[in-house]
Amino acid sequence: MTVGERHEPVRGAALPDKAPPAEVTATGLGPWPGEDPLEAARIIRGELGSPHLPFLAELPARGVGSDALGRTASLLEELAVDVQPYGWRLVDRPGKDFRRAASALSTDINVLADVAGAEDASAEEIKLQLVGPLTLAAGLHLHNGERALLDYGARRDLTASLAAGVGGYLARVSAAVPGARLVVQLDEPDVAAVLAGTIPTASGYRTLRAVAASEARESWRLVMDALRAAGAAEVVVSVPEVEAPFDQILHAGADGIAVPLKALTSRQWEQLAGAVEAGKRVWAGALDVAAGQLPKVADCVESVWRPWRQLGLPASSLASLRVTPSAGLAGHSPAQATAVLGRLTQVADGLNQVALG
Template identity: 55%
Template sequence: MQRDSDQRETHTPDIQPASTTVTATALGSWPGTDPAEATRIIRGELGDPHLPFLVELPARGPGADALGRTAALLVDLAVDVQPHGWRLVPRPGKDHRRAVSLLGQDINALADVAGVEERPGKALKVSLRGPLSLAAGLYLHSGERALSDAGARRELLQSLAAGAADFVARVREAVPGADIIVQLDEPDIADVLGGTIPTASGYRTLRSVPASEVSSAWQQMIEALSGAGAAQTVLRLPEAARSGALRAGAQSPFALALGAGADGAALPAEGLTGRDWEGIAEAVEGGRSIWLGVLPVPGGDNGNTANTEPRQVKALVQDVLRPWSKIGLPATALPALRLTPAGELAEASPSSARRVLSRLTQTAEALTQVAAEG
């Protein structure tokens, strides 16, 4: 599909999204320390047709963070916390057991809250750190990153694929009948591919991981998750300015994710260029979902940031429609979008986080109306 990035295409492609509604979700983390309370709020704000998620509460400390939480899923591998971060160790200790326990508390809270709902909802999202960013964040016993060792990367991938499959099965039991959608977070993938991950000493950088290995790792994860009953897997990627153009022909994380079989990609809207939107258009025309981070996240309870009002619906709608129409995508294809915050909500105040979800669902409903009007 060839487009002039500066002019709207006269031909409107015939796109039939799987849904007729634009929906909203958040990226996983949430402020606070009470999983039951957080789950009730999230499921209340993100009722059908939107996408609630299994809560992550990093304020509870090590083991509740994204990296430790994912490491707790590893099969036949254990971790502990060192001053420099999470480290692979021969056997589970208190840090590993704490991470496992915290995740279990979150799943139990989900089951309790969903179990008393009259209409529990049709879908639920869970988030995991992807295999490449996990390898970049975990350290070997030698003190170097697991990413530095090809054998360690393979072992981590196999362990994570098995653990993630078990995780999906557990969550399916907690919310019977709900479609489980998996968000694989790869915040470090641009540096992994670019060879800019620092060594443990910080004086050098690790060799880049080949794009073919990245694609293969993601494909194995997607297949394992699908085999465990996941309805979809979406790759969450860093901003386009860091990860390269999104056009399908480039070996960018976006292109690699779609080539590996991901059902979609999540990325921040800020900084997307005309060429990036061409890649998004190709993905939409190919039936993929785009999770667009449209709403900046306000700060936490310091100064006046707790009362910061999110960007207004009308402005957010225009932020989406302007590049959407410019690249030649029809309004009827808008349901290919799922709206998210531009970042994590853990550092926001609880009231601000709730307002963000409310504003996202309002914006999604406004865009759904635009799509219905054609």
């Protein structure tokens, strides 16, 4: 890959009003194997102790309501959902599916409190994951079976409902881990298709109209403002690398972007470099977990450092990075997922050695 040497800073971005990160750290993306929240919490917090970033695991193997979409939908204020053969649907009143999702999340928070409370030295941070407003609208369905994305009013109501519902969630997590810095990851896996107008209708014969970039920015801004008002110290948007709208996300006020590195274009690297220079964070999906065997630490370090160096970024700015897997770990065994977290901390150590020269 050839990367240009010059890049433009993010327009309108301001330097954060907090001290810059001191070192490269590691975290996971949220999805985790198995059905036991206690085992998941112990492993994650054991592998990702300070200075790394432990996270509240999502356990989709538990079934309905433990998937990312159902988990986020259970937080909606004055809106409810149930499960139909085609997926989650907005309904007038909460039913068993909604209650199951809410109950699973409450269990996870209670387990987190128990595990954190038993630690000799608790981690200084905790990360939560939420489905972002664009992917939420693409994933939830109206009464007629069409996606909520079809209707502007439905999109607006969903965003407002999500913004209203996140405060209680963050308050419960904050009570479970008193004093921990709250970090939130907004997952937008469908963002490129939503903005390009390639999400299919229920019939499959047409596609839904593209959502305007200005509406997307406003939706993100509303949710991020609500998260910060509820105590989030850092909000990062996680996207796939293909046609990821980095500039739109950063202009909406995100503190950073989480993205897999493997297929990034030169232009995307330049955009990320501009973000780093503007004081934003990059969560680099530097550890490819698609292959059967984990990549070597040196190869992962080089996959970051080579384009970093080619862009003219100083080694000291590597501290703006968190390293992550390229994808969630729900499809792995618990032993494999644990090994991934261990390898991530090794990659972070390797990058810190580069930063120190």
